[in-house]
Amino acid sequence: MRVVLKLGGRVAADAARQARALRGDGHEVIVVHGAGPQITEEMERRGIAPTFVGGRRVTTAEVLDVVHGSLLDVNRAICAVLGPDAVSLSGHEIGLRAEQVVELGLVGDPVPSAPEAVLSALAAGQIPVVAPLAAGPLNVNADEAATALAVGLGAERIVFVSDVPGVLLDGHVVAELRADEADAMLDAGELEGGIVPKLAAAVEAARAGVRVSIGATEVVA
Numbered sequence: 001m002r003v004v005l006k007l008g009g010r011v012a013a014d015a016a017r018q019a020r021a022l023r024g025d026g027h028e029v030i031v032v033h034g035a036g037p038q039i040t041e042e043m044e045r046r047g048i049a050p051t052f053v054g055g056r057r058v059t060t061a062e063v064l065d066v067v068h069g070s071l072l073d074v075n076r077a078i079c080a081v082l083g084p085d086a087v088s089l090s091g092h093e094i095g096l097r098a099e100q101v102v103e104l105g106l107v108g109d110p111v112p113s114a115p116e117a118v119l120s121a122l123a124a125g126q127i128p129v130v131a132p133l134a135a136g137p138l139n140v141n142a143d144e145a146a147t148a149l150a151v152g153l154g155a156e157r158i159v160f161v162s163d164v165p166g167v168l169l170d171g172h173v174v175a176e177l178r179a180d181e182a183d184a185m186l187d188a189g190e191l192e193g194g195i196v197p198k199l200a201a202a203v204e205a206a207r208a209g210v211r212v213s214i215g216a217t218e219v220v221a
Contacts, residue, residue: 098134108138
């Protein structure tokens with residue numbers, strides 16, 4: 001099975017062990033990671049006030065420099081955990097494509113793609129570890145990048161791993177969530193923060209035929 005494992009920046013290095021376990025079971029694994037907490041911390045250190053719209057970071061040239069550096073740091077940490085089978089890749093260098101969202105600055109909505117560097121790594125039995133930047137370069141939400149790669153690469157499964165156990169309703173994890181229910185929740189503004197782009201990306205993947213889970217929550221078309 002071809003699996004995309006999306007790791008949140010807060011848990012990336014520890015959760016990378018899941019990628020190694022999946023690879024050990026014979027699956028092809030692509031890791032896509034974020035660096036949200038690291039980016040915010042570095043921006044605060046530099047005195048740059050973060051701005052979010054719908055859970056997405058508004059990105060100026062100054063912010064993009066922070067994003068790039070933070071993603072590289074997280075990428076190195078993941079690769080160190082995975083060992084010699086890991087291949088460090090940055091999306092903007094391998095052909096990850098996106099359409100710029102002008103109102104968010106240097107931000108892109110990724111489109112499905114199958115970068116040759118990822119395919120070559122998989123063919124060699126390696127684990128590509130992809131930092132979510134797109135050609136431009138543009139800052140790309142890691143959840144959306146993971147979905148774009150999962151769809152483009154024909155992955156059978158995508159797993160979103162973060163510091164939350166799943167999609168929470170009334171304080172409880174939902175075991176299964178249908179795409180139309182998720183759309184209704186998103187449209188009604190019932191969710192906020194990072195779960196918003198994560199769930200939207202999960203819905204897109206599910207409707208494209210990819211099996212999806214956010215923690216313990218299965219998202220189905």
